[in-house]
Every structure is written in C-alpha cells, then in structure tokens.
Amino acid sequence: MAPTSLRDTVLAAAVDYIADNGPDGLSFRQVAIAAGVSHQAPYHHFSDRRGIFQAIATEGYELFTTAMLESLAAEPDDPTTALLEAYVNFALDHRGHFRVMFRPDLCAIADSPELQRMADGSFDVLVDHVRDLLGPKAPLKDIRARAAAMWSMAHGLSTLLIDGPLEAKIGPVSSRRALIRAVAEQSGLASPKKRR
Amino acid sequence: MAPTSLRDTVLAAAVDYIADNGPDGLSFRQVAIAAGVSHQAPYHHFSDRRGIFQAIATEGYELFTTAMLESLAAEPDDPTTALLEAYVNFALDHRGHFRVMFRPDLCAIADSPELQRMADGSFDVLVDHVRDLLGPKAPLKDIRARAAAMWSMAHGLSTLLIDGPLEAKIGPVSSRRALIRAVAEQSGLASPKKRR
C-alpha cells in the first residue's frame, strides 16, 4: 500500500526473516521472490549479500543510539540501569537488527564508513555516560574498565536471552524489567544515586 | 601420522576453519576434500551438517567444564574472578568450539540428549559456585540473579572480544588477564575475600 521502494521492501522482509530464523539461512533469492520481483532485482539496490546486512546494521545502530539516549533522558536517577535496560530491550525487540549488528563477518563494519560512524556513535553514548559517572578526573584505565564491564554485562545478557540458554537454565523470566534490575543489583553496576 | 579416524580429521578441520572464518561459511564438501576424501564420506560419521556442529559443541562443553573446574581449584582465593577468567580464556583459546556452542540454530542442543547433558554440566559449575558464595540460605531469587549477572558478564566480554568491537573501541588489550581483573573490579563481582 505505502509507496515503499523495492529497497525498503527487501530490507523489511530480511529483518523479519532474521528475527525469526537468524541471519544464516537468509536467501537473497527467497527474499526477492517474496517481494514479487526476479531473483536479481535486489542487486540494483545492494552490491551483494553483505550489502543487505550492512544496510540492516546501519539502520540498527541508528535505532539503537536513539533508544539509549531516550532511556537516559527518561530515567536520570539511575542512568546505568536505564542504559542496561535500554540495551537489552533493544536487543529483544529488534532481534533482526541486533543479530546482524554484532556479526562482523556478516556486515564488515570496517568496509562501510557510514556504518562505522553509526557504530561509533552508539558506543559513545556508553562511554560518555561512564565518564559522567566516574567524574572528569577519573583515570582512563578505570573508565575503560567500567565501560567494558557495562557493555559486557548488557551484551551478554542480551545474547543469552535471545539465544535462549539463560531462560532454559534459570527458569522463565516473568518480568524482563525485574530481571534486569536484579542483575544490575547483584553486580555492582547500578548507579550509586539510587542505592539505598 | 596419528591413526586419527576420518571422523576426528573432519572435526578438527571444521573447528580450525570455524575459529578463523566463523561457522557460516563452513562447507561440508570443502572439509571433506580437504581431508582427502570424497564429498560424501563424512555422511557416514555425521547425520548431516548439523551433526558436525553438535559434535563440536559436545566436545566444547566437555573442555569448557574441565577448564572452569580447574580454574576453581587453582585459585580458591577469588573464585568468581577465576571463573570469569576461565570463561573468557576458553572462549578466546577455543573460538572454533565457542562460536558453535552458543548458536542454538546450528547445534540444536535440545535435539541431542548427550549435548544437553554436557551443557547442563557446564552451567552447574557456575550455579554451584554462586550457591557456595551466597550461602545455603540465600533466597533463590538472589542466586538466580547473581548467576545471570556472572554469566552475562563473562559471556558478553567473551563475545565482544572475539568479534572485535571491544578492542576496536576501547583500545588494544595489552594483557587479557589485567583487563578481566579490572572489569571484575569495576563491577562488584569480584569475590569479597580478596577485597582490600
């Protein structure tokens, strides 16, 4: 109905497929005929298979950055937990994008300057927050370690939830929000402001 | 030289390939002819492509469990950090196995009882440690959250290091050991015994 270009149609179909089935089975041809065009039509919009993944990742990082920024604005009391929650929520609600964004073999971030810029932007949100939290004169070493810790926690929780093993072992997660908050509490990452 | 069976040859070749190039480009036929046999020979040892991945994952979980247990025995003073380090070290030193173990779409853990059992065994090492750490009468909720936090941290750090983005953003990691310890310190996960 909407005057979506073939490019947008293909992209949306690919994201949907990846969210359900993972990126690996994605078939260029299948997506094309699903969009009602010949198997070669998408090649006019993407250089090759990798081009589709790069486009998805670029779109993903854009959504990702705004989601994190919004979470910081919405919950200034405990920004660390807010960021953590935004990260996991994005991963679970945009699996199609997330699954591609962190697969360098698929999207070859270094090959696309635009994609590289988008990815850097997302990461800067995290580092800026850590710098803010530890104060301007904190040693760089601590900032890097803290950023790595937060990123690892958020990324690990996201991937373990998406791929399933965490819920399989630890039992069904009734409330995503409660789990994230409990994890932030059990690790020492929750921001001190809110500590009781 | 060694009297390795075709099965072992194929498995080793596949693990090597995956460590370098990721699991997705792995070609059944290529591995076969690299082993000097016809493209159909491996089918006598693995039901299909997924069978190879299941075998790799099973082997991986076995190595993984013993690595974690050994780390606990070697460093009883700070078992949490020891476990974290063992996790990350295993991931980086056995990328071929690690990349497959946490890809349910590849190895379909639920379809292989043996694999399922191995995976459960690995996870039990973690949960037993947390139960030990928090004491026998800690609420189940806390145990679950703590285990999820530790697992997420270790898994996130591992995947971010393997896939590259962490080092790309945070600078080259001179000492893996130092990074892991700094991260454990910055989060609150390091065991209290060693806290100064």
Next chain:
DNA sequence: CCCCACCCTTGACACCGTCAACTTCTGCGA
C-alpha cells in the same frame, strides 16, 4: 526522433547440502 540512464528480467555458471545407488574392504560364523 533518438539516445541514454535506470530498474528489472532472463540466462548461465559454479558451488552447496543431500538423496540414492554403486563399489570396496573387513570381520566373522558355518
């Protein structure tokens, strides 16, 4: 009217996973 740029189609090629049938080897009971 012609021409060209753009979007798309058709056709071909090599490679892949897998099914099926064939050959070769090996061990073992009669």
Next chain:
DNA sequence: TCGCAGAAGTTGACGGTGTCAAGGGTGGGG
C-alpha cells in the same frame, strides 16, 4: 575356506543459492 553382511567410501544426480553477464523496456532530455 567360503560366503556374506555390514561398514566405509565413491560417483552421480537434483534442487537451491550467490553472482556474473547480457538483454529489455520505459521515461525524460537533447
């Protein structure tokens, strides 16, 4: 010793996939 069953490996074929090459049709500017 013979015979044979089963495992191990080979060859051939089929449909599906990514990608290269060439062709078609269409609309707008000279």
